[in-house]
Amino acid sequence: MLEDYKRLAETKDPVARSRLIRQVSAAYADRSANNPSPVERELFSSIVLDLYDQLSDDVRMDIVVRLARTDRITPALAARLAREDIYMSELLLEHSPCLDDQTLLSIARDRDSACKQAIARRTALSAIVVDALISTDLKPVLLALLRNRGALFTQNAVLVSTIRAQGQDHLLFEIADRCLIDDGFSTQLCTLIESGCPFLSAAFKQAVLDGELGHYVEQLDRHTASTEISIGDETFSRHEAQVSIASGDLSFESVLQLLLNDDDRDGVVWFLSRHLNISPDGMSNLLMSRADASLSRMMSGTGVSEQFYKHFLMTRDRWLGRTRRSYMDDMRRFRQLVAEREKVDLDELPGQLTATG
Template sequence: MADGIVQQLQHLARENDPEARSLLIRKITAEYARRTGLAPSETERELFSALVLDLYSQIDLSARRDIITLLARTRHISTILAERLANEHDDLVASLFEFSPMLGDKLLLHSARVRSEAVLRAIARREKVPEDLVDALMSRAYNSVVSELLKNLGSDFSANALLLCSIICQTSFEIQSLMAARCLSDQAFHGRMKSRAEQGCPFMPEELAKAAREGRLPEWVEKYESQTLVDDGETASLSREEFLVKINLGEITFDQLLQALIRKKRKEDIIWLLKDAPGLSPRAMQHLLTSPANRILFRLLVEKEVSVKTFTALTQWRAQSLGFPDRHVNREIEAYRQLMHQKVRAQRSSL
């Protein structure tokens, strides 16, 4: 195999066309990563890794992304190459951080302290996440990362990590539910959490602590999972697309969903919901939301039959979260009320 790699990569090195070079290195990497039969020898592994490193700076970003994805799960590369790939931009390396067996503990710990939320989520999904790595990930306090760790039975929670969970979950019903669900499948986690509840941990939400003490966690999880977005404002259990289906089926109204998102102050989801109707970009919708006396936004909301009550909550949220001038709040609400009255009168006259 070594001779074959040398010949192919020598061909690659002589190739001047950037597109052709990128295509060749993709093909060679795919062939190497997907080979069947005997594993490559140490010489072949080192040779392949060294040659890819030599050529790496000559290939475009798209090819780099593909190489990282192709090599993410293999043991048949050098640690040096794996670490070089890990130094790429966060947008490119999620698969590597989730799957690669060639990333050392020191690199993973350092990455948990400095890399983006997306990389941290990938690390949290690794097959094994030891206590010190869980502690490092938890210390960044991203809810999405904590959720991934709780769902991953290969992650080991220390007493300190469980304490952080208790603190973080105070403002997240999703994390409370995941803690309860983890107890049902992880005896050690359950034992620690029950012990903390019995000792009167001041950070654990009382309802969750009571369920742990009384052995009612299965009921607690079932109760939580049966709640809808409209009941408690959480969107964790359903995707955005699933909520749109619910609206189309008449199981929830646009107004109810918007109310729930405003209550939770979920800026990205509010923008997503509002932009979806007219097919605007998130940036364009945010511009509409931050512009006073915006008749386009008014027409959009009237068309979607957003109530005056919900519009009032939205306008107040705009002032608090998006820099909308609060001196215009009452004027905007009254103008919207008049538009809604006009719509109701027009509907009645058409009957």
């Protein structure tokens, strides 16, 4: 192998170099050979990266096909190959154990639906990557995640799945099917239902709580439920709010944004009441009253941004049938309350550090 590396260093002709690196990668990927040492792994990957811009697409594709399912390349080389067009990177995105969460998160936020779907099919997916994929608001990606037993769903990920399943039998079918094979997912869904989750039908919720979900699934229209969703120029239903989350996670703000964009007042009331430990009736009364100062104080502790809070107020005013020329006073009060909370947190920090020490 070292002789091949020396020949690569000495070869100047691009065609000969491409041919040689293909031979080297074939030998390197040979499963009958001994596993490469860390030094060999680093050396091979470094050479490919150094020569990357000089390699033809055929050679790059050859490397992907031979090494995508192995741990014989470095994360740096895997990340570089994963940035290629989908026809070349799909196998790597779906199978490579050398892609870390940071790389997958970056691709989940920046690349097209086909790349996101390839990631969603990986044998194992951490909760943070699942959150980022779900936040992109693409039906085929959500379908792939629901069908992937290796994808770890947070409670917010389960919640957003139920929001997007409203009026969508194919998504409802997949959620039900996931519950039947994933106890963790089922437990989280039960927790949401028991807390009054308004995004699922009464029949579906009762079937979950009664342990009759299998029978309920059989009653769904399987033809409709199993239909794949094409991307193309399709216009999605109003239930799919356009979520644009720069950080790619499912934070409190991003889930609330989803509900506001869908103009789901009942959903907003339920979600806020659950998060803030207030009864739904109490939350509804506060939200639909003119107690602006109380609302500012409550929202100042949620961690939402100023930009989002203004959007929240504008949506609430529309629900109230109220128009205002300016939100200056509300925003000033909100900033002041946030600053006071941050000061209290900083003042309490030394005591907390002493207690833990």
